Amino acid sequence: MLIKKIKRRIYNLFHPIQGELWCLHRVLNEKSVFDENKDLEISPDYLETKIKHYKANNFDFISIDDVYSKRLSEFRYCWQKKFINITFDDGFEDIYNNAYPILKKYNIPFTIYLSTDFVDRKPLIWWLVLERIVLTKENVVLSSGVIYTCPDIISKRSVFKQLCDLIYNEPDNPADTFRRLFSNYVSYFEEKTANTLTWEQILEMCDSGFCTIGSHTVTHPVLTRQQENEVRREIEESKRIIEKKLQQEVLHFSYPYSFWNEQVQDIVLESGYKTAAMGYGGSCRYNKDNVYKLPRVYLVEEST
Numbered sequence: 001m002l003i004k005k006i007k008r009r010i011y012n013l014f015h016p017i018q019g020e021l022w023c024l025h026r027v028l029n030e031k032s033v034f035d036e037n038k039d040l041e042i043s044p045d046y047l048e049t050k051i052k053h054y055k056a057n058n059f060d061f062i063s064i065d066d067v068y069s070k071r072l073s074e075f076r077y078c079w080q081k082k083f084i085n086i087t088f089d090d091g092f093e094d095i096y097n098n099a100y101p102i103l104k105k106y107n108i109p110f111t112i113y114l115s116t117d118f119v120d121r122k123p124l125i126w127w128l129v130l131e132r133i134v135l136t137k138e139n140v141v142l143s144s145g146v147i148y149t150c151p152d153i154i155s156k157r158s159v160f161k162q163l164c165d166l167i168y169n170e171p172d173n174p175a176d177t178f179r180r181l182f183s184n185y186v187s188y189f190e191e192k193t194a195n196t197l198t199w200e201q202i203l204e205m206c207d208s209g210f211c212t213i214g215s216h217t218v219t220h221p222v223l224t225r226q227q228e229n230e231v232r233r234e235i236e237e238s239k240r241i242i243e244k245k246l247q248q249e250v251l252h253f254s255y256p257y258s259f260w261n262e263q264v265q266d267i268v269l270e271s272g273y274k275t276a277a278m279g280y281g282g283s284c285r286y287n288k289d290n291v292y293k294l295p296r297v298y299l300v301e302e303s304t
């Protein structure tokens with residue numbers, strides 16, 4: 001026990017925490033009733049409270065470019081100021097409506113990792129469509145005829161979780177699996193579940209000087225389940241689309257669903273990105289983290 005403690009102390013001494021990349025998706029007041037979706041949501045008040053707390057505790061809020069060029073490679077003692085960069089994945093419109101005003105108010109740099117198919121479109125956000133199906137149906141009937149009965153909220157929560165697990169455990173991409181399993185509900189596919197950002201909103205946020213846009217692929221697939229040419233297309237094409245729209249280089253990437261392997265990482269590196277982030281892993285430590293597998297702190301708002 002004592003040896004473990006000493007080893008930990010020595011490790012911390014040589015690999016001090018340099019800071020945190022916060023991993024967020026949505027900022028809104030109306031939360032999902034299902035934990036799997038609610039975990040992607042925080043309220044504007046919670047975001048503001050967190051920012052105030054960390055500012056008061058002497059953290060530097062800096063851009064992802066500064067994290068990469070100044071902080072990751074620099075040794076800083078544990079008593080020196082740590083960094084925070086706030087990041088959002090996917091590209092929901094509530095970033096613009098609810099988070100951006102707060103970030104502007106406190107002069108906070110932030111990163112949005114965009115899935116380019118989400119912008120200016122109505123993408124099939126399968127986890128939100130599934131939520132709508134489970135909430136409105138007493139019996140969810142899969143394409144195969146298998147029935148999940150969920151007349152009340154308790155059973156709906158359980159069925160939602162089971163169906164998410166079922167989708168993730170299939171070998172295909174989750175969106176394709178969803179389409180295949182839920183062919184009885186195609187009319188739901190067309191319903192608007194959430195607004196996504198427009199290029200106009202993205203350009204405005206970039207012009208403010210606070211926002212850096214990174215890539216989160218084109219279609220938000222599980223990259224580790226795709227053919228190499230498909231992986232390349234997702235990683236290169238999204239970079240090209242954003243660069244063309246913003247007229248600036250895109251240097252940062254995050255892996256959809258946090259699925260990572262070395263082959264995918266190599267393609268990210270070869271495509272000219274400087275960093276790539278996972279959706280978990282905690283704080284960034286000196287001389288420990290692979291910049292193509294950066295850990296992030298997943299911010300979850302506890303229910304009150």
Ligand SMILES: [Zn+2]
Pocket residue numbers: 089090216220256257
């Ligand atoms: Zn994502």
